[in-house]
Amino acid sequence: MESRIEQNRPAAGPGQATAQSKWRSQKFRDHLSGYLYVSPFLIVFALFTLFPVLWSMYISLFSWKLMGSKTFIGLQNYVWLFTDDPLFWKSVGNTFSMWLMGTIPQLFLALFIATLLNANLKGKRFFQVGVIVPNVTSLVAVAVVFISIFGANYGLMNYFTSEVLGFEKINWQASYWHAQIAVSVMVIWRWTGYNALIYLAALQSIPQELYEASTIDGASKFKQFLYITIPMIRPAIIFTIILSTIGGMQLFVEPLIFAGNTGGQANQVLTMVLYLYDTAFAKNSFGYASAIAWMLFVIIMLFSLFNLYLTRKINSTT
Amino acid sequence: MMRKLTLLAMAAILAFAMAACSSGNTGSNSSGNGGGNAADGKSGETVELTMWMFTGTGLEPFVEQYQKDHPNIKVKIQQQEYADHHNGLVTALEAGGAPDIALVEIGYMDRFKADESKFHNLADFGANDIMGDYLEWKKVQASSQDQNFIFGIPTDVGPMAMMYRTDLFEQAGLPTDPAQVAQEISTWDAFMEAAKKMKSATGKPMVDTSLSTYEVIKGQLTNHYFDSDGNLIAETNPGIKKAYDYAAALSMEGLSGKIAQWSPEWGAGMNNGDFAVQMAPAWMMGFMKANAPDSKGKWNVAPMPEGSGNWGGSFLTVPQESKHPAEAFALIKWLLAPEQQLALFKSNNNFPSTPSIYEDPAIQNYTDEFFSGAPVGKIYAEAAKKVVPVYYGPDYTIVNTPITNALTEVERNGGDPEAEWQKAMDQIKRDLRR
Incomplete structure (x- = not known):
């Protein structure tokens, strides 16, 4: 009702009138309420995402030990990262090698399990639920169990390799590739079932007629898999590749619990995120850690672009 | 009208959300009087104290007891694993949300001592009256250089002794009687000789890992990585290099067991006799009994070679953020008084600092059947008096980590000690410059 009074009031001057009517107009109010509706998200986003992002860019220009003062050092942190920090580049290499070792077998295994689950076997529902269990188990508990499995003297794995297969005992945690394999196995164990379920959903959406038709044409099971199944579930494959890439770049808890803050004595499983964590929360060098975070951003960005290019290419070669 | 109401409601929700974001940890800012009458717990309103500790201190039942005696004091204990606890505390002190009482272990103490503005000076609450109860070297660790600022009150201490497997010592032709062991293995050189005998006779390593021997020998030094002015001396301190070389030699001769401490393999190794000696502070006795139950009676205790050492021991501090420092101090004072420390020794084997x-x-x-009835109370009391205070420096763990990593690399993967040492020194400089 207020607005009606406003409208009836004679205008004091042309400029003021337009300003006032604009302020009071229905259109403006619609806009305003629209913004207010989305503002809870925007405010939370600004506080907990946007601000930290910008703040980390700002403090990456400082030398800042948490219990002390900040000193402005310009781009020195980045110079150090590029020219004199072998650990950082090692962590980048480790992240990618463990991503490769963890993802590729995992996706093949997932596809294999999915085709098994898709077949008509007894107690299918049980197995379908079963494969997702690793994914919902507490990560810390998983890591602790795997530490025992990969123990040097009393580990299950070494019992198998030395007592059953007759090889020498392996110190899984200490040696470079073995530690990486152990962490990759943890990743595989955790994510295979999840991916298998995605594949399973995709498999079940393939029309049965395609298989029937090809059977009549005399295609073998293998040919069917290669020329019908794989092309039909290509979107699911791309989806899982993208997801595993995101997960692989963020690999953190498994190496942390398996080998500690520094990713083992020779940094054998030090990943990029673990290095960031160690720098920030164990060494308390927040400026340097922020610089690492921005380098991470750039690396993951580049890798994602490459990934996008690849998946587009796969998608278009139908 | 309706729209107006909606707008109002939106604004209210927003205001609420903002308030919720900004308030964070107001929690209990009730009675700010903080003075005497609230502290002695007879009158006044209920005071809620938050207390952060790492796991395994055994202090919880005593806090319970205190709350029963002081109905107006409510203590909320939050426990985390050792490293998480300290890292979380650093963040909380800087960013807000620190508790009323925080436990700080000696390895981190100097990092916190670097910033007096983050803590209440306990001398303001009468800490000087009770500091005489505690060991001289603990007092030094608990206070600022000029002794005017008291950061915390000492909890337990970690004087060390040598636990050895009598069954393995016998097989190796070494003495098993504590007095004879102390006499024969009185120096680190003699320890090395004994380790060689152990290896050739039984095939078993002498120690769990060369790392623990390094920590022990380092613990006997008066200077570690920083001098008292805060200069880095890790590379130039001859004692550190000597300890490093000794530990590296142990592992290259195959006299150490490649078993990381605190790993599941460690407890199993103690239980099965996979190594012959465990250098143990008093508080580790509980761990050994719990994790190596089958080895009961197979251990005996002798003093360590070349004097005592200290591993661990903590302080209870009152962060500046606390609104109830007087009440917090009253609780700490009672908790760490000699009587309670004695009770804690009986229940948890934490060795008193008084x-x-x-x-x-x-x-x-105090004797212990687990250790063949050895008079461990007496041994540790002797060891505690012999400990010398060490200046750790705020960046102690930053320096220690690369060196321990180097030793592990030598032990596990046969790395070259000199090359690994150099690599560690380079890494330390990189980590410290940031």
Whole structure:
């Protein structure tokens, strides 16, 4: 009702009138309420995402030990990262090698399990639920169990390799590739079932007629898999590749619990995120850690672009 | 009208959300009087104290007891694993949300001592009256250089002794009687000789890992990585290099067991006799009993070669953020008084930091069947008095980590000690410059 009074009031001057009517107009109010509706998200986003992002860019220009003062050092942190920090580049290499070792077998295994689950076997529902269990188990508990499995003297794995297969005992945690394999196995164990379920959903959406038709044409099971199944579930494959890439770049808890803050004595499983964590929360060098975070951003960005290019290419070669 | 109401509601929700974001940890800012009458717990309104500790201190039942005696004090204990606890505390002190009482272990103490503005000076609450109860070297660790600022009150201490497997010592032709062991293995050189005998006779390593031997020998030094002015001396301190070389030699001769401490393999190794010696502070006795139950009676205790050492021991501090420092101090004062420390020794084997009770029969006559009835109370009391205070420096763990990593690399993967040492020194400089 207020607005009606406003409208009836004679205008004091042309400029003021337009300003006032604009302020009071229905259109403006619609806009305003629209913004207010989305503002809870925007405010939370600004506080907990946007601000930290910008703040980390700002403090990456400082030398800042948490219990002390900040000193402005310009781009020195980045110079150090590029020219004199072998650990950082090692962590980048480790992240990618463990991503490769963890993802590729995992996706093949997932596809294999999915085709098994898709077949008509007894107690299918049980197995379908079963494969997702690793994914919902507490990560810390998983890591602790795997530490025992990969123990040097009393580990299950070494019992198998030395007592059953007759090889020498392996110190899984200490040696470079073995530690990486152990962490990759943890990743595989955790994510295979999840991916298998995605594949399973995709498999079940393939029309049965395609298989029937090809059977009549005399295609073998293998040919069917290669020329019908794989092309039909290509979107699911791309989806899982993208997801595993995101997960692989963020690999953190498994190496942390398996080998500690520094990713083992020779940094054998030090990943990029673990290095960031160690720098920030164990060494308390927040400026340097922020610089690492921005380098991470750039690396993951580049890798994602490459990934996008690849998946587009796969998608278009139908 | 309707729209107006909606807008109002939106604004209200927003305001609420903002308030919720900004308030964070107001929690209990009730009675700010903080003075005497609230502290002695007879009158006044309920005071809620938050207390952060790492796991395994055994202090919880005593806090319970205190709350029963002081109905107006409510204590909320939050426990985390050792490293998480300290890292979380650093963040909380800087960013807000620190508790009323925080436990700080000696390895981190100097990092916190670097910033007096983050803590209440306990001298303001009468800490000077009770500091005389505690070991001289603990007092030094708990206070600023000029002794005017008292950061915390000492909890337990970690004087060390040598636990050895009598069954393995016998097989190796070494003495098993504690007095003879102390006499024969009185130096680190003699320890190395004994380790070689152990290896050739039984095939078993002498120690769990060369790392623990390094920590022990380092613990006997008066200077570690920083001098008292805060200059890095890790590379130039001859004692550190000597300890490093000794540990590296142990592992290259195959006299150490490649078993990381605190790993599941460690407890199993103790239980099965996979290594012959465990250098153990008092508080580790509980761990050994729990994790190596089958080895009961197979251990005996002798003093360590070349004097004592200290591993661990903590302080209870009152962060500046606390609104109830007087009440917090009153709780700490009671909790760490000699009587409670004696009770804690009986329940949890934490060794008291108050020498007045070392002559107490409960300690002097304390023997343990797990360690073949050895008079461990007496041994640790002797060891505690011999400990010398060390300046750790705020960046102690930053320096220690690369060196321990180097030793592990030598032990596990046969790395070259000199090359690994150099790599560690380079890494330390990189980590410290940031």
